[in-house]
Amino acid sequence: MLLFYLFTFIFLDFSLVSCKQSDNMPLTESDYRALTSMKAQLIDLNRALISWNGTRARTCSSWAGIKCVTGRVTSIQLPWKGLQGRISESIGQLRALRHLSVHDNGLVGSIPTSIGLLRNLKGVYLFNNRLSGLVPPSIGNCLNLLAIDLSNNRLTGFIPPNLANLTRLYRINLSRNLIAGLLPNELGSLSRLNFLDLSNNTLDGEIPVFLFEKMANLSVLNLSDNNFTGQIPDTIGNNNVSSLTSLDLSRNNLTGEIPVSIANIKNLSSFDVSYNDLFGPVPPVLAKKFNSTSFIGNIQLCGYSFSTLCASSSQEPGNNPPFTSQQAQQNHHKLRKNLIFISASALFLVVILILCCILLCFCLMMRKKRADKSGNSEPMPAGSSEPEMGGKLVHFDGPFVFTADDLLCATAEIMGKSAYGTAYKATLEDGNQVTVKRLREKMTKARKEFEIEIGQLGQIRHPNILALRAYYLGPKGEKLLVYDHMPNGSLASFLHARGPETIISWPTRLSIAIGTSRALHHLHDKENIIHGNLTSTNILLDEKNNPRLAEFGLPRLVTGPASSELVATAGTTGYRAPELSKPNKNPTAKSDVYSLGVIILELLTGKSPVETDEDGPGLPEWVASIVKEEWTNEVFDVELLGEAGSDVGDELLNVLKLGLHCVDPTPGARPDAKQVMEKLEEVRPCLNDSVEEVRPGPKE
Incomplete structure (x- = not known):
C-alpha cells in the first residue's frame, strides 16, 4: 500500500523542514563523560542502555533515549x-x-x-x-x-x-x-x-x-x-x-x-x-x-x-401580633414601591453588565492582536509539546515517547473510517507504530471542554480496552487521538478475511468473548460510559489475540447537535438493538449488551451480521429460527464442530444460550454486562487469559 506523510492535507502550508532530523554529530567531550558517568550508577537489567557502550565518536542518534543539537544533549x-540505581550528579554537566x-x-x-x-x-x-x-x-x-x-x-x-x-x-x-x-x-x-x-x-x-x-x-x-x-x-x-x-x-x-x-x-x-x-x-x-x-x-x-437538612428557626404562633387590614394595605403599598425600585435597579445593573461585556470583548480582541504580533506563546502543560508549526501534543502514558514533530512526520496508511473520523496506522521515525484517529471537523466541542473530556478518557486503563495514549490539537482546530496499535487488526477481519488455511479454535473465540465482556463491564460499572457502537470492527486484537475494545467515549467529545445526529444512527446495521430504531432513543447499557450478544453469535457461527440480506432475517433471527427447528448443529461454524470432546459441545450450547439471551428483543429481559462476563467465565474457568491459538487448517 502506498505510504504518504501523515496529515499532509492538514498542513499544506507548512514546510517539512520543521521535521528535524536526528543529530548525526558526535557528542561533545563533556556530554560524553556525563552520560558514561550516569550509566555507571544505573542498573540496567533490561539492557535498555546497551547502545551506551560506544565511544564519543558515535553519533548522538545511536544513543538510546538521547536527543541532541550540534552534539549537545x-x-x-x-x-x-x-532502570534501577541512582541519578548521577554528573547530570549537571549536560548544560544544554x-x-x-x-x-x-x-x-x-x-x-x-x-x-x-x-x-x-x-x-x-x-x-x-x-x-x-x-x-x-x-x-x-x-x-x-x-x-x-x-x-x-x-x-x-x-x-x-x-x-x-x-x-x-x-x-x-x-x-x-x-x-x-x-x-x-x-x-x-x-x-x-x-x-x-x-x-x-x-x-x-x-x-x-x-x-x-x-x-x-x-x-x-x-x-x-x-x-x-x-x-x-x-x-x-x-x-x-x-x-x-x-x-x-x-x-x-x-x-x-x-x-x-x-x-x-x-x-x-x-x-x-x-x-x-x-x-x-x-x-x-x-x-x-x-x-x-x-x-x-x-x-x-x-x-x-x-x-x-439544616435546622431553621421560626417564631411561635402566639408571639405574632394581630394584623389589621390597614396594616396590610400599607404593606401592600410598600411592597409595590420596593418592587419598582428593585426592577429599576436590576435594569440598570443589566445595562452596566452589557457595557462591561462589550468592553471586555474589545480588550480581549486587542490583547489577542498584540499577542499575534509579538509571536509569544504560553508554556505547554506537562506531558505536552509544541512543534514549530504551533500545535499541542499531550501525552497520558505509553511504552514510548514521541514529539509532535515525530507524529506529524510519520508515514501512515488509512485503516478505516467511521462516523467520528478517519483512522490511520502511523509509523514513527524510530519504527514504532501507533494508531491515530483524526476527528471530523466542526463536530467536536470547544477546546477547553474538549480537553476536560479527553483528559478523563485518557485515564481509562483496562487490559481489554484500547488505551488512549495522547492527543494533538492542531493550529487550525485539528484534533488527533493517538492509541496503541494492535498488530492483528480487528475481530471482523480476523474472522471473515482470513484464508481457508487458517482455523480459529474454540478457546481463542471464547477468550475473545470473555475479554470483550470484561471491557464492556468495566465501561458500564467503573467508568459510567455507554459504548453505543459495539461491533466486531471495534474489537482489536493484539499480538496474542487478546481483545481490546476501541471507539469508546467518543460521544463525549462532540457537540450537542453532532451527538444528536450520531445518536440517530447509533449502532451499525446488524449490531443495532431494535429499540434504537425508535425516534430520539439513546443507546443504553442494554443496547450495548444486545450488540455483545450479536458478537457472541458471530464468534459461534462464523457469519458476519452485516452480510445478511436487507429483506432477510438478521443474524440473531436466523440463529433463533435454526434453534427453534432443532437443527442446532447447523448454527455453529464447521471449524468448531471438528473439535473433539463432549465438553466442547456443552460449552458451545451454553454460550449459544447466553448469546440468544443477550439479543432478547425486550431490553429488560437482557442480562447486564457483568452477568454476561460471569457466565462466560464459568464456561471454562481454567481458560488462559492470553490464548494465542490460531492454527493452520488442512491443505488440499
Missing part, C-alpha cells in the same frame, strides 16, 4: 525501561539539557542538587520511582522550567519556597510523597500555574490566604490527604481563580464553613471537601451542583442531601 527520555524524563522506573537515592545548573531545563518528569531525600532547593535556579512532576516517590523535607522563582511554571505535581511542613506563601506568585497537586503528603498548617491572589490560570488544585488545619480561605472564590475546574481539599482537618464565594467559580466541575471538620450549611449552589460524596465525613455539615 537536549533530551533524555527513558521512561518504562526498568531541556527535557528529563525517566519516570516509571525503579530509581532510588536523592535527586541530584546539580540539577540546578541546568538553566535550559524545561521539563522534569521523575514520577513513579523510589527517590528519597529532599526536593533540591537548587531547582529554583532552573528559571526556564515549565513543568515538574516528582509524584509517587519517597521524598521528604519541605517544599522549597524558591520554587516561586520559576515564574514560567505551568505544572507542579509533588503528590504521593512524604513532604511535610507549611505550604509556602511564595507559591501564590506563580501566575502562570495551571496545575498544582500536593495531595497524599503530610503538609500541615493553614492554607495561605494569599495563595490565590495571582493564580489567574489555575485550573486544578489538589491538596487532599494532608494535615491542613484552619478555615478554607475566602479568597479561593475570588475573580483571580475563575479558571478553576477541579478543587480537592478532602481528608484534612479543615474547620469552619464552606465559603459562599466558591459558588462564584463558574467553571468548577469537580469539588471535594469530604472528611474534614467543617460545619454549617453547604452553599445551595454547591449542594445542587455536586453530589453528597463531595461533603460526607463532616458531621456538622448540613444542607447537601435530604438526610442532612
